[in-house]
Amino acid sequence: MMDAVIYPVNDFGPLMKGLVIGGLGIFHVFTAHFAIGGGMLLCYFQWLAMTGRSKSARIFMDGYFRYLVLISFVTGALTGVGMWFTSIQVSPVTIGLMIDEFHWLWAVEWTFFCLEVVAGYAAFKYGHLLTDRARLTLLALYSFAAWMSLFWINGILSFQLTPGAWLESRSIWDAFFNPTFLPSLLYRTIAALVVASLVAMVLINLAPAFSRDQREELVRRAAWLMAPMALMPVLGVWFVAAMPPDSREWIMGGSIAMTLMMNIAVGASAVIGVYALVGLLRNKLYVNGATATVLCLLAFAATAGGEFVREGVRKPYTMRELLYSNSVRPDQVAALREHGLSESDPFPLRNEEELPKVEGKPHPLLRTGGLVFREQCSVCHTLGGVNSLPGLTKGWDSDMKRQNFAKLQKLKPFMPPFAGTPYELESLVQFVEWVDQGRPGTWPEPADPGDHADRLVRIRRWLDEAGTQPALTRTGQSAKGGR
Amino acid sequence: MTVYVVTLVIHVVFMNYVLAGTGYLAVSYMRTGGRNLGESAKVIKEWTPFLLSGAITAGVAPLLFVQILYKQGYYTANLLLFNRWMAILPVLIIGFYALYLLKSGWLSRRATWVASVVALLPILSVAFTGYSWTENHLLSVRDPAFWGNFYSTRAQIYTEPQLLPRLLVWASGSIPTFALILAWQHWYRGDGQPTQLARLAGSGLFLAATAAAGYYLVTDERTRMAFVTPLAVPYFGAACAGLIAQAVGWGWIYRSARLDLKRLIFPTAGLLLTVVGMTVCRESVRIAALGPVRFEALFSIHAEAFSKSGFLIFLAFFVLNAGLIGYVFWLVRHRTRSPETMDAALVPGE
Numbered sequence: 001m002m003d004a005v006i007y008p009v010n011d012f013g014p015l016m017k018g019l020v021i022g023g024l025g026i027f028h029v030f031t032a033h034f035a036i037g038g039g040m041l042l043c044y045f046q047w048l049a050m051t052g053r054s055k056s057a058r059i060f061m062d063g064y065f066r067y068l069v070l071i072s073f074v075t076g077a078l079t080g081v082g083m084w085f086t087s088i089q090v091s092p093v094t095i096g097l098m099i100d101e102f103h104w105l106w107a108v109e110w111t112f113f114c115l116e117v118v119a120g121y122a123a124f125k126y127g128h129l130l131t132d133r134a135r136l137t138l139l140a141l142y143s144f145a146a147w148m149s150l151f152w153i154n155g156i157l158s159f160q161l162t163p164g165a166w167l168e169s170r171s172i173w174d175a176f177f178n179p180t181f182l183p184s185l186l187y188r189t190i191a192a193l194v195v196a197s198l199v200a201m202v203l204i205n206l207a208p209a210f211s212r213d214q215r216e217e218l219v220r221r222a223a224w225l226m227a228p229m230a231l232m233p234v235l236g237v238w239f240v241a242a243m244p245p246d247s248r249e250w251i252m253g254g255s256i257a258m259t260l261m262m263n264i265a266v267g268a269s270a271v272i273g274v275y276a277l278v279g280l281l282r283n284k285l286y287v288n289g290a291t292a293t294v295l296c297l298l299a300f301a302a303t304a305g306g307e308f309v310r311e312g313v314r315k316p317y318t319m320r321e322l323l324y325s326n327s328v329r330p331d332q333v334a335a336l337r338e339h340g341l342s343e344s345d346p347f348p349l350r351n352e353e354e355l356p357k358v359e360g361k362p363h364p365l366l367r368t369g370g371l372v373f374r375e376q377c378s379v380c381h382t383l384g385g386v387n388s389l390p391g392l393t394k395g396w397d398s399d400m401k402r403q404n405f406a407k408l409q410k411l412k413p414f415m416p417p418f419a420g421t422p423y424e425l426e427s428l429v430q431f432v433e434w435v436d437q438g439r440p441g442t443w444p445e446p447a448d449p450g451d452h453a454d455r456l457v458r459i460r461r462w463l464d465e466a467g468t469q470p471a472l473t474r475t476g477q478s479a480k481g482g483r
Numbered sequence: 484m485t486v487y488v489v490t491l492v493i494h495v496v497f498m499n500y501v502l503a504g505t506g507y508l509a510v511s512y513m514r515t516g517g518r519n520l521g522e523s524a525k526v527i528k529e530w531t532p533f534l535l536s537g538a539i540t541a542g543v544a545p546l547l548f549v550q551i552l553y554k555q556g557y558y559t560a561n562l563l564l565f566n567r568w569m570a571i572l573p574v575l576i577i578g579f580y581a582l583y584l585l586k587s588g589w590l591s592r593r594a595t596w597v598a599s600v601v602a603l604l605p606i607l608s609v610a611f612t613g614y615s616w617t618e619n620h621l622l623s624v625r626d627p628a629f630w631g632n633f634y635s636t637r638a639q640i641y642t643e644p645q646l647l648p649r650l651l652v653w654a655s656g657s658i659p660t661f662a663l664i665l666a667w668q669h670w671y672r673g674d675g676q677p678t679q680l681a682r683l684a685g686s687g688l689f690l691a692a693t694a695a696a697g698y699y700l701v702t703d704e705r706t707r708m709a710f711v712t713p714l715a716v717p718y719f720g721a722a723c724a725g726l727i728a729q730a731v732g733w734g735w736i737y738r739s740a741r742l743d744l745k746r747l748i749f750p751t752a753g754l755l756l757t758v759v760g761m762t763v764c765r766e767s768v769r770i771a772a773l774g775p776v777r778f779e780a781l782f783s784i785h786a787e788a789f790s791k792s793g794f795l796i797f798l799a800f801f802v803l804n805a806g807l808i809g810y811v812f813w814l815v816r817h818r819t820r821s822p823e824t825m826d827a828a829l830v831p832g833e
Contacts (some may be wrong), residue, residue, distance in 0.1 A: 005555050008562045008634045072537050074579045081539065082572045084546065085561065089569070092558040099550045104793025107486075109803040110544045111797070118808045121533050126815045134818035141807060346627060348635045415632040442515045 007092045008347045008375045014385025017090045017378075022311060024086055026304045028079040030195065033188065033303070035072035036150055037196025038064070039120075039143030041225055046139050047352065050132035054221060056214040064203055065124050073120065091379060093327040094318040102156045109152035116145035154185045160319050161310070162242060167321055183239040190228045190235070190239035191303065194272060197225040198296045205289030216286050223287075226276035232269060244320065246413060246471075247313035255414060258312050259333060265305030268298040316470055324416035324470075326376045333419045333468040340421040342371040349374070356434075356443040363443050369431025372424045383435050390436035401429045402455065406462035413471035422459035426452075484765070484785075490544035497538035502613060503687070504531050505578075505605040505616050508585070512602030516595025517523045517585070522675065526668050526783070531789050532582045537577075542637070552781070553623065556773070559630050560623035567639035568619060571612045578608025588714025610654070618642070624772035645706070648698035653695045656761070658687025659729055661798055663747075670742045681737035688730055696735030705771050712746060713800050714766035728753025 012020060042061055049058035087095040099106065123138035130138070155176035159166070166175035194317055200222040204215050240248060250258040279285040287295070316324050323329055328336065349355075351372045355362040373381075373389065381389040393401055405425050408415045418425055434443055446452035504527045511517075520528065549557055551588035561568055581604035584590050590598050622633070622641045633641065662684035669675025699707060710719045732750030739746065770778050 007555075007558055008630065010562060010565050070580075070583060074583075075576060077536065077539050078572055078576050078579070081543065081546070082569075085569055085572065088561045089565070092562065096550065096554050096558065099547065099554075100788060102790065102793075103547060103788060104791060104797045107544060107797045108546050108793070108800045110547065111542060111800045113540050115804045115807050115811075117536050119811050121536070122811050122815050124514075125533075126819075129819050130814065131818050131820050134814045138811060138814060139781050141811060145807075318539055346631045348631060350635060350637060363772075 004095075005346050006347070009197065009378055010089060011350070011378070012382070015380055016380065016386040017384060018196060018311065018380060021083075021086045021090050022308060024079060024082055025311070026276075026300075026307045028083055029307055030300055030303045031072055031076035031079065032150070033167060033192040033195040034141070034199055035068065035076055035116075036146045036189070037192035037194070037225070037468050038068040038072065038199070039139065039146045040193060041196040041200055041222065042068075042123075043136065043139045043143050044225065045221070046132070048135045048221060048299040050136065054217060056210060056218055057221065059209060060200075060204065060207070060218055062128070062199060063207055065127075067199070067203060069120070069124050073117065077117075081210075091318060091325075091327055092362065094323060097319060098156065098160075099321060101172065101175065102159075105152055105172070109149050112148040112152070113147045116142060116149060119145060137273045147192075150188060150192070151185060154188060155181050157310075158184045160317075161247065161314050162244065163320055163322065171420065179242040180239055181237050183242060187232065187235045187239060190232055191299075191306075193225040194229060194276075195296075195299050195303075197222045197276075198272075198292060198299055202289060202294035202296055205287075205292060208376050216400060219280070219287055220284060223276060223280035226272075229269075229273040229276055232273060236266070238332035243313060247315075249412060250313050251309060255312070255315075258309055261305045261308040261312070263305075265302050265309060268302035268305065270386055272298050272302070316409070316416040319397055324419075326416060326419075327380050328376070328416065328419045330470065331466075333417050336419040337421060337468065340424045341375055342420070342424055342427075345371055345375065354439060356441055365427045365430045365445075366434055366443060367427075368424060369429070369434075372420055372428045373431055376419060377428075380383060393432060395434065398429055398433065399458075401432065402426065402459050403462050405429065406459050407466040408471075410466050417466060417468055417470060418463065422456040424460050425463070484552060487545055487548035488759075488762055490541070490548065492758055494538060494541040494566070495543055495762060496664075496757055497534055497541050498613075499657035500664050501531060501538050502606075502609050503537045503657040504534070504655060504665075505582075505609050508608045508662070509599075509602045512585075512599045516596040517591065517602065523665055523669070523679075526665065526672070528582075528585055530668065532579070532586070535579055535582060535605075535609075552785065553769070554784070555771075556623035558618075559627075560619045563622060563630060563633055563639075564615075564619060564641065565639050570614050574608045574611050578605040581605050581608070594743045613653065614650060617646055617653070620769070621646060621649075623767055630763065645698065645702050648694065651694040652691060652698050653688060656757075657689035658690065659733075659750075660754060660758065662687060662733075663729075663750055664684060666736075666742055666747060667751075670744070670747060675742055677736050677740050677742045680742070681733045684733045685737070688726060688733070692726065695744075704791050706768050709768040709771035710764055712767055712771070714770075715764050718763035718767075719762040721756045722764060725758075725760060726757030727754040728756065732752035799826065 019435040035456075042065060045054070045057040045061050045064075049061070084095070119141040120136050123142055127135045127138065155178070158179050159175045159179040162179040164174060164178040165171070166178065201219055202224070204210065204218045210218070240251070246254075251262040253259050275295065280287060283390055314320060314325075318325050319329075320328060321330065349362075349367055351370070352362045352367060355366045355370070359365065372384070376388055381387050381392070383390060395436045396404065402425065404411050405428060420428075430443070434440070446455075508524060508527055508531065511520055581601050584601050585598075585605075590601060618641050621643055622630075625633075662680050666675065666677070666680045666684075669680070709715060729750045730753075732746065732753055735749065736742065736746050
């Protein structure tokens with residue numbers, strides 16, 4: 001936002017933007033995992049059928065494939081495009097930087113999408129007409145392409161949290177094969193197998209054609225795909241160990257929301273894992289449709305928790321060390337402290353007519369405050385809904401707000417440093433108080449220009465004390481103050 | 484730019500089939516209620532879900548490259564249209580599922596008017612998506628001062644005089660593409676009615692030429708001149724030559740009432756020339772709308788993007804996966820079971 005280009009910012013009303021992209025992202029990831037694991041499951045079942053190990057496998061495959069096509073090829077594909085569009089709505093600078101860096105790798109992923117769609121449709125539409133070996137080949141190609149799309153996107157997404165050696169080398173391969181690439185890839189591969197297996201168990205129970213014996217056999221076969229869950233704790237620990245130390249702190253109690261979501265992910269995965277490994281595989285229990293559905297919902301909860309944490313632990317960045325959540329780059333903060341941004345924003349404040357007037361014009365402090373909120377805060381905070389700024393600062397007096405905003409990264413290490421002039425910070429304080437007081441029709445001007453100047457001096461001092469660096473640097477150590 | 488144009492051409496071919504094909508389906512259902520669909524309508528019903536999938540997948544690549552080529556304009560237009568723009572996603576999902584519903588046994592047991600309404604959904608959703616893209620495109624090339632004013636109005640619908648003529652050129656131009664792919668499908672199956680297909684393609688060519696003339700009349704001088712810049716003029720010539728080749732080719736098919744390889748190659752070459760030519764001309768119009776200062780300012784961004792590693796690996800995987808896709812077609816064509824081993828009970832319904 002702060003570079004040469006400033007983009008318009010939309011108001012999502014009471015919804016936090018992160019919730020919108022997170023909600024869509026969780027749904028998309030779940031369907032994508034289903035597509036990837038589903039391909040592997042189909043390969044396994046085709047092998048069972050063609051080697052004579054299971055007669056029911058062949059019958060089951062066609063019904064399962066139909067759901068795979070209807071869910072993954074339609075909703076999965078379109079929510080994938082939706083993720084791109086939503087990313088633009090939430091943070092065009094972030095997605096722009098990602099595309100600048102990784103466009104050729106994204107293009108590689110696209111070539112695998114093409115293979116996935118063609119091989120998948122061919123296997124679905126013509127599989128029953130082909131020789132067993134040819135059908136298995138098509139399914140293997142489909143699975144390979146689906147997994148390779150995960151391979152490429154996983155490198156790009158994990159870079160956002162752990163850019164690793166790229167920070168020094170600027171090599172795309174250092175960026176791609178970053179410290180969390182491998183644990184994340186392996187973890188997601190197992191998660192995909194689990195989702196595919198659980199969906200299969202639901203469908204096995206829904207299919208009227210099967211006898212109880214056939215169902216038991218198919219459930220037992222599908223359960224084997226969950227066996228790799230035994231590795232999940234190791235991979236989870238590996239992933240957490242590879243995370244930056246400050247991000248690790250957020251999930252270890254540093255941020256209540258992150259810790260809670262992490263616990264949901266771990267807890268849900270543990271329940272599924274124990275049920276699968278002990279109940280289904282060791283004790284050869286049967287799972288009925290209701291239980292399979294509950295397990296599926298738990299898998300969705302685990303996906304939701306995991307994706308929430310993956311997005312959240314990057315705070316205060318969207319691209320670690322490169323770009324803060326509010327699209328300010330760390331190296332821009334010092335300049336913005338001097339010159340501000342609100343004056344150069346080409347997009348007017350939309351609700352300017354609601355502001356109290358001073359000499360017939362919108363209240364200058366409130367107008368600037370509205371712009372500062374829009375530019376720096378609105379990506380994560382609302383004015384009256386989820387994570388609202390007036391709500392979070394309720395009970396703080398004006399000076400507390402000034403000091404806390406000025407020393408934001410010290411107050412909460414997952415917040416970026418304030419990137420504006422003292423006047424802009426004072427404007428933000430006034431704007432938040434005006435909103436908190438129900439947007440009254442009149443709002444006082446600074447009564448005494450001397451007082452106002454004193455406030456700005458105090459704010460400048462606090463800003464200087466906080467410095468322009470984030471609370472924690474790449475090594476995880478506290479940054480020193482100063483500019 | 485080259486990669487963008489090449490991938491956009493692939494997307495356009497799929498998109499044209501889906502737009503005109505869903506229109507054809509809607510008309511067929513209105514006339515028959517889905518009870519006695521013609522041969523072509525059955526083929527379209529069978530294949531359009533896959534081709535819509537293809538259109539969406541093929542669209543991912545140009546969507547990627549447009550973000551590098553015209554990032555500021557594209558992102559700003561997305562943001563300004565906001566919810567209206569995002570609406571294409573649920574609308575497309577509805578249209579997509581409606582296509583599958585048309586293939587289902589459930590719909591065949593419903594009243595004919597229900598089937599007709601369901602058959603309308605895909606064309607409406609695809610047409611809405613096309614309209615939205617044109618709207619987005621035209622807004623993306625407006626000057627930044629206009630964007631500021633548009634933002635302050637909170638409007639989420641953008642229109643200008645050339646929007647409808649542009650849409651009509653594209654929509655009518657989709658008919659010959661659709662007719663040709665359908666003709667190839669019938670050729671492969673060994674059925675189809677050549678004269679009907681030729682009439683359909685001929686109507687499309689006539690409508691596209693008429694819409695293009697209308698577009699020429701309502702558009703401004705700058706846009707007209709964009710077709711005859713040194714960059715665009717050979718492509719514009721190729722597009723016109725392609726139109727003539729298509730007309731001649733379809734005339735040949737009409738007179739002979741036969742769909743064979745020799746006769747189909749002529750309009751196919753013509754179509755390729757037209758689609759590539761018009762896609763380049765479309766970029767020329769965009770560049771003219773941006774003006775030299777704004778366009779030249781993008782050069783350094785494009786150079787920076789091209790300098791990023793990965794092009795060769797993209798090329799390698801492009802070739803590899805194109806080969807694997809070819810292998811998939813080969814498998815389907817050459818590795819069918821013998822009738823004795825075919826298990827008739829395993830035919831999946833969709």
